[in-house]
Amino acid sequence: MKKIKILLADDHSIIIDGIKAMLINNSEIEIIGQAKDGIEAIELANNLKPDVIIMDISMPNKSGIEATKQIKENNKSVKIIILTQHENKEYVIQLLKVGADGYLLKNSKKAELFEAIQTVTKGEKYIGKHASTTLISLVENNVTEQNEQAILTKREIEIIKMIVEDLSNQKIANNLNISIRTVETHRRNIMQKLNVKSAVALVKYALRNNIINLS
Numbered sequence: 758m759k760k761i762k763i764l765l766a767d768d769h770s771i772i773i774d775g776i777k778a779m780l781i782n783n784s785e786i787e788i789i790g791q792a793k794d795g796i797e798a799i800e801l802a803n804n805l806k807p808d809v810i811i812m813d814i815s816m817p818n819k820s821g822i823e824a825t826k827q828i829k830e831n832n833k834s835v836k837i838i839i840l841t842q843h844e845n846k847e848y849v850i851q852l853l854k855v856g857a858d859g860y861l862l863k864n865s866k867k868a869e870l871f872e873a874i875q876t877v878t879k880g881e882k883y884i885g886k887h888a889s890t891t892l893i894s895l896v897e898n899n900v901t902e903q904n905e906q907a908i909l910t911k912r913e914i915e916i917i918k919m920i921v922e923d924l925s926n927q928k929i930a931n932n933l934n935i936s937i938r939t940v941e942t943h944r945r946n947i948m949q950k951l952n953v954k955s956a957v958a959l960v961k962y963a964l965r966n967n968i969i970n971l972s
Contacts, residue, residue, distance in 0.1 A: 760787040761878055764807035766798035768816045776811060779867040795819025802828045802835060809874055814841045815942045822855060822946060829856030836877035859883040916943050917968055921960050
């Protein structure tokens with residue numbers, strides 16, 4: 758029986774070790790590599806040709822969203838399951854748009870992780886129990902029509918407002934009680950979603966779409 762070749766991508770070794778512990782005794786699965794950031798995930802996907810990639814969203818250099826998009830552009834047949842701590846419908850929408858095949862929270866049980874792997878291997882989508890099947894249908898049916906519509910989370914809007922106020926990443930992190938790395942990930946995702954390359958362009962977008970005003 759041909760084994761399912763798995764590539765793991767997460768910058769936390771404790772998460773990698775945990776996934777390995779969950780899957781290592783499964784006779785249907787072979788873990789063929791691990792990546793610590795988005796760039797390495799792209800390189801290993803090209804070199805190792807996995808069947809399935811289990812990937813985090815928040816990684817250095819390139820986020821899981823950026824890596825998923827590029828990997829899918831290079832090889833549409835590889836299946837990508839996002840394993841994340843972010844329980845957020847907007848993330849589900851964005852990830853499905855760039856081609857992700859599955860979406861699970863990091864507190865999911867071993868049985869659900871294996872179910873997700875089996876499901877995506879069959880060419881089907883797998884969304885964890887926290888996201889509705891209605892959402893999946895909505896996104897898949899309307900992804901082309903919605904391509905130009907950026908979907909921002911409440912947290913991303915908060916961060917845009919602080920960027921407009923010229924706050925540093927550290928100050929934003931302090932104000933929101935999150936890590937500076939999380940702020941950096943949010944900034945990258947915002948720039949990618951809005952297709953802007955600078956803070957000036959971001960301010961213009963925020964003004965044009967009434968995220969901020971000057972009155």
